[in-house]
Amino acid sequence: MNKSTHFAKPGEVERKWVLIDADGATLGRLATKAAMILRGKDKPQYTPNTDTGDFVIVINADKVKLTGNKANTKSYWRYSGWLGGLKTESFKEAMAKHPERVIEHAVKGMLPKTTLGRQQGMKLKVYAGPEHPHMAQNPVKIDLEA
Numbered sequence: 001m002n003k004s005t006h007f008a009k010p011g012e013v014e015r016k017w018v019l020i021d022a023d024g025a026t027l028g029r030l031a032t033k034a035a036m037i038l039r040g041k042d043k044p045q046y047t048p049n050t051d052t053g054d055f056v057i058v059i060n061a062d063k064v065k066l067t068g069n070k071a072n073t074k075s076y077w078r079y080s081g082w083l084g085g086l087k088t089e090s091f092k093e094a095m096a097k098h099p100e101r102v103i104e105h106a107v108k109g110m111l112p113k114t115t116l117g118r119q120q121g122m123k124l125k126v127y128a129g130p131e132h133p134h135m136a137q138n139p140v141k142i143d144l145e146a
Contacts, residue, residue, distance in 0.1 A: 013051070017057060018056050018140055020141075022058050022059065022060045024065065026064075026065060030064060031107045031109075033142075038053040038111065039052075053120055057134055058124070061099040062095065062099040064099070070091065071091055072090075072092075076102075099128050108121045
């Protein structure tokens, strides 16, 4: 019996495509599920220093919701680097302009801040409506409540 721990190599990881419907889903719960799948933590061969995760497609990003009063008080900041270059926008403004970025921001905040985390974040595909161009990959639809 081999008593050594198996570490997954980048070439031996089988990737699948996962579809998540964000219609009526809470933003934080959706983001944690997507981040866990992107990192590969739902697989038995999870290795922290290797990208073992799957591709994630999120549809209906414009129908995601927040609980409580966060829809009115949550704001997103970005800074240009110049004096007075702080730009803020509320959650409602961000959802009206680009609802995909709201989910991308939430998920990427839950990934590691390393080159591996950026590589895992590139496997996230978010679309505002119900259509997506990844039907050829045969994505498996998962339920967020499970």
